[in-house]
Amino acid sequence: MVQTQAENSPVNSALQNVLASVEKAAQIAGRAPDDITLIAVSKTRSAEEIAPLLQEGQRAFAENRVQEAQEKWPDLKKRYPDIELHMVGQLQSNKAADAVELFDVIHSVDRPSLVNALGKAMAETDRQPPCFIQVNIGDEKQKGGCAIGDLRALLELAAAQNIDIVGLMCVPPLEREPSPYFALLAKLATDHTLRGLSMGMSDDFPAAIKIGTTHIRVGSALFGGRD
Numbered sequence: 001m002v003q004t005q006a007e008n009s010p011v012n013s014a015l016q017n018v019l020a021s022v023e024k025a026a027q028i029a030g031r032a033p034d035d036i037t038l039i040a041v042s043k044t045r046s047a048e049e050i051a052p053l054l055q056e057g058q059r060a061f062a063e064n065r066v067q068e069a070q071e072k073w074p075d076l077k078k079r080y081p082d083i084e085l086h087m088v089g090q091l092q093s094n095k096a097a098d099a100v101e102l103f104d105v106i107h108s109v110d111r112p113s114l115v116n117a118l119g120k121a122m123a124e125t126d127r128q129p130p131c132f133i134q135v136n137i138g139d140e141k142q143k144g145g146c147a148i149g150d151l152r153a154l155l156e157l158a159a160a161q162n163i164d165i166v167g168l169m170c171v172p173p174l175e176r177e178p179s180p181y182f183a184l185l186a187k188l189a190t191d192h193t194l195r196g197l198s199m200g201m202s203d204d205f206p207a208a209i210k211i212g213t214t215h216i217r218v219g220s221a222l223f224g225g226r227d
């Protein structure tokens, strides 16, 4: 959900600026802004840096490391029970149970061993967080994500493990025009009848919105640059 008006919001806060850009891109694409979930990527940011966004009404946040999330979010979740916490970083299989316990959505499912570990962890609790399959859309050696050619088999394994796969996620190659990669991910999602698309970051979310993304992951545009 995109919050268009929040209580106590300073007129030109970073959040309001990003939300205005989301609305503008959605309008150009003929889409409802409410169909796009803005996820504030809060990795490396302290609870003090996160607090103003919570006060402005932002509720979807993302982290890329389980341990960092465990240190920051349980307290914040007590104060704001409707927080929705997303996992967007590479996930080790031995952290699958911790991830299932803490995160409400997992975007980085990318290999059979992780699917099996998540399936087992979900079977042992009453938590079934919806998941995205991360696709290595630029076929880059150093990047996480499953190869395009392995996607069908991974989706079948996830279905066999009763994991609720809601869409596909990608991080396109740096320094390249992202739109062709976004379009490819959108086509793969359509081919597999998945509705969710997690693509678009601070520098390129308007392009992702035009290509149909449902979830954008925005860090520096909300919090400033990272070291």
Ligand SMILES: *Cc1c(COP(=O)(O)O)cnc(C)c1O
Pocket: 041, 043, 064, 088, 089, 171, 201, 202, 203, 217, 218, 219, 220, 221
């Ligand atoms: C850090 C990160 C983001 C946010 O990047 P910005 O460029 O700061 O918006 C989005 N997605 C993933 C997977 C990330 O690790």
